[in-house]
Amino acid sequence: MPVATLLEKALVTVKDNGFKYTKKRETLIDFLIKNNRYVAAKEVYDYMNDLFPxxxxxxxxxxxxxxxxxxxIEDTELHGEMKFRFSCNEDFGHHHHFICNVCGKTEEIHMCPMDFFKEQLNGCEIEGHRFELYGRCPDCQRK
Structure with missing residues (x-):
């Protein structure tokens, strides 16, 4: 999906959830869309502070x-630090990832293993979960 369409869709979701439109919020979302990887909050801040001193x-x-x-936006802890990325799911729905330990690129996993675990945890009420795989993407393997 083109960046402009993703940005527009995200801004509608922001508004639908009671947040005001601001140029700063648009810029933050646009930065994450264009980076298409997990980034540290400090990296987002440095970029934003250059534009909005x-x-x-x-x-x-x-x-x-x-x-x-x-x-x-999705978050994960990578190398002991919280990192953030724009949702790779066009409907902002539930999904999982493979995350490159080197560059932070992600690949969406198109299945959820929770059905297997629900069978193993008879009688338990699961209130949330996170499932991520870590390794090296093809580009980082070549380096």
Whole structure:
């Protein structure tokens, strides 16, 4: 899907969830769409602060967390640090990833292993889960 379409769809979701449109929010989302990988909040902040001098790190981080809650941004802990990326699922729906340990690129996994685990945990109520695979993408294997 083209970047402009993804951005438009994300901004509609932002508005539908009660957030005001701001150029800063649009810029943050656009940065993550174009990077198409997991990035540290500090990297997002550095980019944003260059464009909007004086912007606080807390504001950037709060927006990243809020956008995770509404599903347009995904987060993961990679190398002991929280990282963020634009949702690779066009409908911002449930999915899982393979994540490259070197560059942070991701590949969407088109199945969920929860049915297997539900069978193993008879009587338990699962309230959430995360399933990620880690390794090296083809580009990083060649380096």
């Amino acid at each position: 004086g912007l606080s790190y807390d504001t950037v981080y709060r927006n990243l967390r809020e956008f995770c809650e509404i599903g347009i």
